[in-house]
Amino acid sequence: MAAVGALFVLLPLAAMVAKVNWPQFLPLVTSEASLTALGLSLRTAAASTLLCVLLGVPLALVLARGRFRGQSLLRSFVLLPLVLPPVVGGIALLYTFGRQGLLGRSLEVAGIQIAFSTTAVVLAQTFVALPFLVVSLEGALRSAGSRYEALAATLGARPTTVLRRVTVPLVLPGLASGTVLSFARSLGEFGATLTFAGSLQGVTRTLPLEIYLQRETDADAAVALSLLLVAVAVIVVGLSYRRSAPARIRGSAGPGTGA
Amino acid sequence: MTFRMDAAVAARGFEVSLGLGAGETLAVLGPNGAGKSTLLAVVAGLLRPDTGRAEVDGRILFDLPSASRNGTAGWTAPHRRGTALLAQEPLLFPHLSALENVAFGPRSAGVPKRAAREAALRWLAEVDAEDLASRRPGELSGGQAQRVAVARALAAGPDVLLLDEPMAALDIHAAPLLRRLLKRVLAGRRAIIVTHDVLDAYMLADRVIVMEDGRITEEGPTREVLRRPRSSFAAGLAGLNLVTGSATAAGIRSAEGLEFTGQHDVPLIPGQAGVAAFPPSAVSVFLSEAHGSPRNSFPVTITDLESHGDQIRIRAGELSADVTPAASGDLGLVPGLGVYFVVKAAAVSIYPA
Numbered sequence: 001m002a003a004v005g006a007l008f009v010l011l012p013l014a015a016m017v018a019k020v021n022w023p024q025f026l027p028l029v030t031s032e033a034s035l036t037a038l039g040l041s042l043r044t045a046a047a048s049t050l051l052c053v054l055l056g057v058p059l060a061l062v063l064a065r066g067r068f069r070g071q072s073l074l075r076s077f078v079l080l081p082l083v084l085p086p087v088v089g090g091i092a093l094l095y096t097f098g099r100q101g102l103l104g105r106s107l108e109v110a111g112i113q114i115a116f117s118t119t120a121v122v123l124a125q126t127f128v129a130l131p132f133l134v135v136s137l138e139g140a141l142r143s144a145g146s147r148y149e150a151l152a153a154t155l156g157a158r159p160t161t162v163l164r165r166v167t168v169p170l171v172l173p174g175l176a177s178g179t180v181l182s183f184a185r186s187l188g189e190f191g192a193t194l195t196f197a198g199s200l201q202g203v204t205r206t207l208p209l210e211i212y213l214q215r216e217t218d219a220d221a222a223v224a225l226s227l228l229l230v231a232v233a234v235i236v237v238g239l240s241y242r243r244s245a246p247a248r249i250r251g252s253a254g255p256g257t258g259a
Numbered sequence: 260m261t262f263r264m265d266a267a268v269a270a271r272g273f274e275v276s277l278g279l280g281a282g283e284t285l286a287v288l289g290p291n292g293a294g295k296s297t298l299l300a301v302v303a304g305l306l307r308p309d310t311g312r313a314e315v316d317g318r319i320l321f322d323l324p325s326a327s328r329n330g331t332a333g334w335t336a337p338h339r340r341g342t343a344l345l346a347q348e349p350l351l352f353p354h355l356s357a358l359e360n361v362a363f364g365p366r367s368a369g370v371p372k373r374a375a376r377e378a379a380l381r382w383l384a385e386v387d388a389e390d391l392a393s394r395r396p397g398e399l400s401g402g403q404a405q406r407v408a409v410a411r412a413l414a415a416g417p418d419v420l421l422l423d424e425p426m427a428a429l430d431i432h433a434a435p436l437l438r439r440l441l442k443r444v445l446a447g448r449r450a451i452i453v454t455h456d457v458l459d460a461y462m463l464a465d466r467v468i469v470m471e472d473g474r475i476t477e478e479g480p481t482r483e484v485l486r487r488p489r490s491s492f493a494a495g496l497a498g499l500n501l502v503t504g505s506a507t508a509a510g511i512r513s514a515e516g517l518e519f520t521g522q523h524d525v526p527l528i529p530g531q532a533g534v535a536a537f538p539p540s541a542v543s544v545f546l547s548e549a550h551g552s553p554r555n556s557f558p559v560t561i562t563d564l565e566s567h568g569d570q571i572r573i574r575a576g577e578l579s580a581d582v583t584p585a586a587s588g589d590l591g592l593v594p595g596l597g598v599y600f601v602v603k604a605a606a607v608s609i610y611p612a
Contacts, residue, residue: 147346147350148350148352150303150305150337150344151344151346151350152352152363152367153304153305153336153337153338154303154304154305154337154338154340154342154343154344154415154421155338155343155363155364155367155411155412155415156338156339156341156343156364156367156368156415157338157363157367158338158367159338161367162338165352165363165366166352169352169354169355170352170353170354172354
């Protein structure tokens with residue numbers, strides 16, 4: 001069954017690679033529309049990843065270390081975007097930040113329009129990618145436990161010092177993989193982006209949107225761009241695994257000799 | 260008394276009151292779940308008691324229930340207490356070198372980097388671990404890591420050093436080494452050591468308390484408590500035969516002139532005070548003086564017989580031997596009978612005291 005599982009993932013990728021129009025590959029992926037979409041994707045994914053770290057680290061800390069009423073409820077809500085159809089997320093964002101939305105109206109008065117702008121792309125991506133960071137980091141925090149932190153406190157370290165010199169270094173591998181995962185999720189975001197930000201070339205049309213659009217008119221371009229996205233994903237996953245592997249080896253280094 | 264604490268934690272049925280003089284080391288003995296670790300957590304500020312008060316050299320650690328509404332008055336945060344903790348496991352920060360681990364306390368106290376490193380090197384030298392300075396915790400053996408952890412706790416300059424079964428996770432070779440190191444560094448230092456090993460109490464502590472069910476059931480100078488145990492737990496501990504005396508080239512000579520040879524991992528200095536320790540299970544009982552290889556054979560008079568599990572414990576003054584009921588019957592052992600206790604040198608541990 002494991003082989004069937006592996007095939008189930010690999011076969012469609014192979015089928016897609018077989019469909020690539022290799023002589024035209026470079027011109028297709030370097031067309032102006034493609035490059036614009038790729039650039040926008042990378043920029044917005046980087047921005048939403050940053051936003052995920054800024055919002056997700058405190059959230060993960062509160063969820064892993066805090067003890068308060070409604071904690072499991074908060075966790076469920078933070079993880080909701082994982083199971084929510086992205087389109088639904090997009091609609092929810094639209095009714096929050098859109099012109100007629102909950103906050104949108106006040107923002108409009110202040111002269112700020114979010115819906116159908118690049119900012120909307122970043123918000124949509126952050127919305128769907130945030131749980132990935134929170135889940136990875138909370139898991140790392142829980143498995144690191146609080147014993148090191150308690151011990152650091154008895155050695156005279158202030159809470160901020162404990163966070164900076166003990167907690168964060170201990171969970172760095174978890175933070176790194178969470179960051180990479182949320183970057184990858186942001187890069188692949190489609191549904192929420194289309195609903196909340198639309199598909200304006202150079203403004204909100206990210207690579208997945210471009211692929212979907214091209215599929216209607218130019219299948220070769222869509223396949224070429226898909227392969228590009230697969231390549232980026234493979235690099236991202238590869239990076240995150242390379243990062244965590246040496247740490248594991250170092251952690252399990254055998255005991256020295258004698259006492 | 261310069262350290263004084265009264266504390267109660269209702270949820271754990273914990274209620275303890277104790278004091279500690281300057282430079283005094285207190286051993287806390289007791290069965291699992293007796294509240295020994297709770298005691299350390301309360302002193303360190305990792306657990307908030309419901310009521311109680313503690314102060315060290317006039318500084319309040321806690322005074323609860325708090326007089327102020329938000330509960331901040333009457334509560335000193337763990338990092339301001341000066342109560343460094345040495346746990347069962349070394350818990351060295353895995354991302355820092357041994358030297359950086361030891362420098363952690365001074366750095367947290369605001370000591371400049373260079374001075375903190377120098378202090379850390381001095382403490383590493385104090386525990387004979389200078390050569391480990393650049394190692395990562397993952398590259399250290401259990402004993403080495405615990406030595407570095409001792410240096411790290413001391414480098415923080417604690418007013419009260421808290422030790423939570425520091426030898427429990429070490430193998431039989433590393434434990435005696437660390438015990439000797441602790442004996443050196445704890446001399447004249449205010450410390451509380453939780454242990455299940457009576458030898459730790461004997462060698463490291465000036466005073467001992469026995470805890471059972473969250474309360475102190477026995478308290479006093481170590482020798483006295485172990486010589487005349489009143490609590491059942493201390494009595495069980497006292498089962499270990501301990502003979503004090505002065506060291507000879509190969510062992511200990513007791514005050515009564517009995518010679519004990521045994522295993523020791525430090526050269527003994529004749530005349531130095533020492534202790535021979537051996538379990539009752541290692542003692543055989545003979546009606547006449549045994550000849551042959553065992554060198555520790557001494558005449559005793561049986562004072563008491565009691566059942567001890569499926570064995571019979573033969574008491575002769577402060578010494579005891581465990582024999583099978585069958586053997587006891589065959590030998591006709593009764594109180595008042597003169598017999599010979601024989602113990603192999605290999606089963607006797609000799610420690611300088």
